[in-house]
Amino acid sequence: MTEPTIVPVALGERSYDIAIGPGLLAGAGARVAALAPGARVAVVTDETVARLHLPTLAAGLEAAGLKHAAVTVRPGEGSKNYATFARVCDELIAAKIERGDIVLAFGGGVVGDLAGFAAAVVRRGMRFVQVPTTLLAQVDSSVGGKTGINSPHGKNLVGAFHQPSLVIADTAVLDTLSPREFRAGYAEVAKYGLIDDEPFFHWLERSWREVLAGGAARQTAIARSCRSKAAIVARDETETxxxxxxxLGHTFGHALEAVTRYDGNRLVHGEGVAIGMVLAHEFSARQGLCPQEEPSRVAAHLAAVGLPTRLGEVPGGVGTADELMAAITQDKKVRRGQLTFILTRGIGRSFIARDVDPEAVRRFLAEKLAEA
Known part of the structure; x- marks a missing residue:
């Protein structure tokens, strides 16, 4: 059995570990019991994960002497709404989960965001554990304490910062993902190289086939991504x-999700991020911040992996430049009406750009739509 990689998230008294490796799901109960001996556990999951993996998790919880209940939601972004959130909260209360017990988020990013937000507010705050089952969740959404649901006005506009007490990332569980869903998660892996680690991006250009195939390269990529995120979260927990x-790529990506009405048949989050990261590099090149070779390199790598990189690749289209701008102006990074984007001076040299000219963005989007 491959030894798990342990990545610490240093947040003082609220520090926690991310355990990464194959076969960790069966022993998750023992890890939770070590964290909270004798606690009751409320497992929040979706129908797909429950069918594939809940028996393994449940057996481990029982073996560790932990009583548990399950709250199941429908898979997909559509569950991150007010109605489902209210039902999850009510079911946690009905299951008599007490403040010292554990809410366990068992699924992808949707389940993690939803369960984490419920844990943040039920009984004014409960401990929770993340057991992410998608690549996207293992490298991004399960780490760092961002929780929340969507509003009709935009994505993740209602939520809270609430750190987990433990993250358990079983890399073998990823073998049950569809190729499309795995590739969507890969976009977030590539993001870490594009932010501030060009050597990692170069490694991914060479090793992406091995990452997709599984084994040591997959564990390496996930651990390196988690270390990058853990370091940033430790410096700036609440995104100030x-x-x-x-x-990076998310302002454009979230707008694409909004205009496609979060329809996973047309676009999933990681695909929106992939297109968004290419757009961010292309807009940076248009502003004279980086050479054109950089966005071309980013697009070539993501396309080789099988991700969309152009607006024209979204089935059913993405509306007009004005519709995209309306979604962008609802982004959480907007400050007093001024747009904030993550732009770049090249691969591995991203930076926060405040007061970006909205008209320049609108013209850029109109040109990209004309090319679609």
Whole structure:
């Protein structure tokens, strides 16, 4: 059995570990029991994960002497809404989960965001554990304490910062993902190289096939991504500074999700991020911040992996430049009406750009739509 990699997230008294490796799901109960002996556990999951993996997790919880209940939601971004959030909260209360017990988020980013937000507010705050089952969740959404749901006005506009007490990332579980869903998560892996680690991006250009295939390269990529995020979160937990760099590609990507009405058949989050990261590099080149070779290199790598890189690749289209701008202006990084983007001076040299000219962005989007 491959030894797990342990990545610490240093947040003082609220520090926690990320355990990464194959076969960790069966022993998750023992890790939770070590954290909270005798606690009751409320597992929040979705129907797909419950069918594939809940028996393994449940057996481990029982073996560790932990009583548990399950709260199941429908898979997909559509569950990150007010109605589902209210139901999850009510079911946690009905299961008599007490303040010293554990809410366990068992699924992808949707489940993690939803369960984490419920844990943040039920009984005014409960401990929770993340057991992410998608690549995107293992390298991004399960780490750092961002939780929340979507509003009709935009993505993740209602939520809270609430750190988990433990993250358990079983890399073998990823073998049950569809190729499309795995590739979508890979976009977030590539993001860490594009933010501030060009050597990692270069390694991914050479090793992406091995990452997709599994084994040591996959564990290496996940651990390196988690270390990058853990370091940024430790410096800036609530995104008042350089944690915003983690949003590279997300302002464009979230707008694309909004205009496609979060329809996963047309676009999933990681695909929106992939297109968004290419757009961020292209807009940076248009502003004279980086040479054109950089966005071309980014697009070539993401396309080789099988990710969309152009607006024209979204089925059903993405509306007009004005519709995209309306979504962008609802982004959480907007300050007093001024746009903030993560732009770049080249691969591995991203930076926070404040007071970006909205008209320049609108013209850029109109040109990219004309090319689609």
């Amino acid at each position: 500074g350089d944690r915003a760099l983690l949003n």
